[in-house]
Amino acid sequence: MKTRKIQGPIRDKQKTMQKLLQAVGAILKSEGHKGLKVSKIADRAKVDKKLIYNYFGSLNGLIDCYLKEHDFWKRTDHVLKANPITDVTPGLMSGIFKNQFDFLERSNEMQNIILWELSEYNRQLSELVDERERFGEGIFQLSDKYFAGTPVNFRAVNALLVAAVYYIVLHKRYNKNTFCSIDVTTHEGKDQILNAIDQIINWCYTEAAKSKKATGKKINPAS
Known part of the structure; x- marks a missing residue:
C-alpha cells in the first residue's frame, strides 16, 4: 500500500516552518543569538516575515521550537x-x-x-x-x-x-x-x-x- 503524500496548504506550511527553523540554526551558527531578528530570519528563509507570526505566534515561539528540537x-x-x-x-x-x-x-x-x-x-x-x-x-x-x-x-x-x-x-x-x-x-x-x-x-x-x-x-x- 502506497503512502499518501500530503499536498497543498498543509505541506506548504510544513516546508515553510522547516525553512524558518533552518534559518534560525544558520544564523545561530554564523552570528550567535544576537543575530536572531525577525527580518533577518525571514530573509534567510526567503519567506514573508508575517509567516513567523502565523506559524509560531512570535519570534520567541519560533526560537523556542528550534531550541526544543535541537x-x-x-x-x-x-x-x-x-x-x-x-x-x-x-x-x-x-x-x-x-x-x-x-x-x-x-x-x-x-x-x-x-x-x-x-x-x-x-x-x-x-x-x-x-x-x-x-x-x-x-x-x-x-x-x-x-x-x-x-x-x-x-x-x-x-x-x-x-x-x-x-x-x-x-x-x-x-x-x-x-x-x-x-x-x-x-x-x-x-x-x-x-x-x-x-x-x-x-x-x-x-x-x-x-x-x-x-x-x-x-x-x-x-x-
Missing part, C-alpha cells in the same frame, strides 16, 4: 522515552556524557546556545534548563539505589561533568592552547577526556559499592 538533552530524553530504561548503569551514564561531548563538539549552533545561556537571562532558555533538570531528575531517581547512604554525591559529580564538557568544548573552539597539558584539538587529547569520563563514572559506582559492602547495606532494586 537541544542535546531534549533529544536524549526523546530517545530514552522511545526506549524506556529501568536501570542506570556506568556504561549508560558514560555514554550519555560522551555523546554530549561529541554532539556539542560538532554543533556550533548548540555551542552558541550555551554561550547565550551564560551571557544573559532568557525566558525560553530558562524553561529549557528546567526541562533538562526534569530529565536529569528521572535519571537520578533510577541511579539513587546505587548511591543512597554512601559518601558518593552522584548529582554533584554529574554537575561537574556537564560543566566540564561545556567548558572544554568551548575552550577548544576559541583557544589553541593545551588544557591541563592536554591538546583537546587532537584525537588523542579528546580520547583522554572521554576515557577520564569513564574512569570518573566507574569510580562513583565502585566507591558506592565498597561503602555499602563495608556498612552491610545492599542495593535495593526497587528503590
Whole structure:
C-alpha cells in the first residue's frame, strides 16, 4: 500500500516552518543569538516575515521550537522515552556524557546556545534548563539505589561533568592552547577526556559499592 503524500496548504506550511527553523540554526551558527531578528530570519528563509507570526505566534515561539528540537538533552530524553530504561548503569551514564561531548563538539549552533545561556537571562532558555533538570531528575531517581547512604554525591559529580564538557568544548573552539597539558584539538587529547569520563563514572559506582559492602547495606532494586 502506497503512502499518501500530503499536498497543498498543509505541506506548504510544513516546508515553510522547516525553512524558518533552518534559518534560525544558520544564523545561530554564523552570528550567535544576537543575530536572531525577525527580518533577518525571514530573509534567510526567503519567506514573508508575517509567516513567523502565523506559524509560531512570535519570534520567541519560533526560537523556542528550534531550541526544543535541537537541544542535546531534549533529544536524549526523546530517545530514552522511545526506549524506556529501568536501570542506570556506568556504561549508560558514560555514554550519555560522551555523546554530549561529541554532539556539542560538532554543533556550533548548540555551542552558541550555551554561550547565550551564560551571557544573559532568557525566558525560553530558562524553561529549557528546567526541562533538562526534569530529565536529569528521572535519571537520578533510577541511579539513587546505587548511591543512597554512601559518601558518593552522584548529582554533584554529574554537575561537574556537564560543566566540564561545556567548558572544554568551548575552550577548544576559541583557544589553541593545551588544557591541563592536554591538546583537546587532537584525537588523542579528546580520547583522554572521554576515557577520564569513564574512569570518573566507574569510580562513583565502585566507591558506592565498597561503602555499602563495608556498612552491610545492599542495593535495593526497587528503590
